[in-house]
Amino acid sequence: DTTVKQNPRYKLARVGKPVNLICSQTMNHDTMYWYQKKPNQAPKLLLFYYDKILNREADTFEKFQSSRPNNSFCSLYIGSAGLEYSAMYLCASSRKGGNYAEQFFGPGTRLTVL
Amino acid sequence: GDSVTQMQGQVTLSEDDFLFINCTYSTTWYPTLFWYVQYPGEGPQLLLKVTTANNKGISRGFEATYDKGTTSFHLQKASVQESDSAVYYCVLGDLYNQGKLIFGQGTKLSIKP
Numbered sequence: 001d002t003t004v005k006q007n008p009r010y011k012l013a014r015v016g017k018p019v020n021l022i023c024s025q026t027m028n029h030d031t032m033y034w035y036q037k038k039p040n041q042a043p044k045l046l047l048f049y050y051d052k053i054l055n056r057e058a059d060t061f062e063k064f065q066s067s068r069p070n071n072s073f074c075s076l077y078i079g080s081a082g083l084e085y086s087a088m089y090l091c092a093s094s095r096k097g098g099n100y101a102e103q104f105f106g107p108g109t110r111l112t113v114l
Numbered sequence: 115g116d117s118v119t120q121m122q123g124q125v126t127l128s129e130d131d132f133l134f135i136n137c138t139y140s141t142t143w144y145p146t147l148f149w150y151v152q153y154p155g156e157g158p159q160l161l162l163k164v165t166t167a168n169n170k171g172i173s174r175g176f177e178a179t180y181d182k183g184t185t186s187f188h189l190q191k192a193s194v195q196e197s198d199s200a201v202y203y204c205v206l207g208d209l210y211n212q213g214k215l216i217f218g219q220g221t222k223l224s225i226k227p
Contacts, residue, residue: 004157031213040123042203042217043158090157094213103215105157 004106006091011111013085019078021109023091030096032074033103034066037088049074050096081113116141118187118206120218128226133191135221137204140185147180147187148205148215158203161189196225 007022023032033048047056049068056064063085065077078085088110092103120137127133139145146165150158162171164178164187171178180187187204204218 035217040219042118042219044217045214048214092157096213102160102163103213105159107155107157 004091004093004104006106006109009107009109011109013081013111013113015082015113016080019081019111021076021089023074023106024072025093026072027093027104028071029093031094032068033092034076035090035092037090043090083113086111086113116206116216118204118216118218120204120221122221123219124222126224126226127194129195130193133194134188135202136186136188137218138186139206141206146207148207149178149189150203150205152201152203194225196227199223199225
C-alpha cells in the first residue's frame, strides 16, 4: 500500500483559532514532509521529519509546528490561523536509500480561514 | 538560492498532439531532476527521474532529458491522450540534503477530446 492519508480533506477555520492537520502512512517511511500549495504557486516545503528529528524551513520557522508521535503519523499545527494560511496542505513521505527522494503524496487538506 | 522555473502555466492540446513542456533551473550542485504529475483530486506522484545530464528518463510514454549547458529540463510525449490531463511539475531534487524537493509552479495540461 503506497497510500498517504490526510485528514480532514477540507477544513474551515476562524481567524485566530488553532488548526491541526493529520497525515498517516503505512509504508514505514522514515521521512515525512509538509508542503503548502497556493493557487498559481509552486508547492512550498514547510518542514519535514527525518525519523524523530524535525527540520523547519527558515522562512516558516515560527508559523508552523509539527509532531510525529510514531513512524506512521505526522501532524501540522497552526497556533493562530490568519487569512494568509488559506491554502492546500500536502503531506508526503519518503524512504532514504534505494529509490531515494521519491516522495509519495497524500491528496491534501484544503484549509480555508475566514 | 536554488530554483526551478516553469514558464508555461497552461497548455491546451488535442488528442494525438505532441507535448513539450520546458523548465529552467538554477543550482550550485549537480541536480537530479524529476517530473511529478498531479491528477485531479490526488496528490502529486512521481512520473520520471533523470539523474545525469543528457540521459533520458522514460515512463508511460513520456520522455525527459536535461541540458547542463543551458540548465534546462524538458518533458515530451509524442501523442497525448485525454487521460494525460493533469498538472505537471518540474522538480529539483537535493539528494544530499535529506531528499528536499524544490517544485516549479506547474503546467496545467488540458486535452480536448
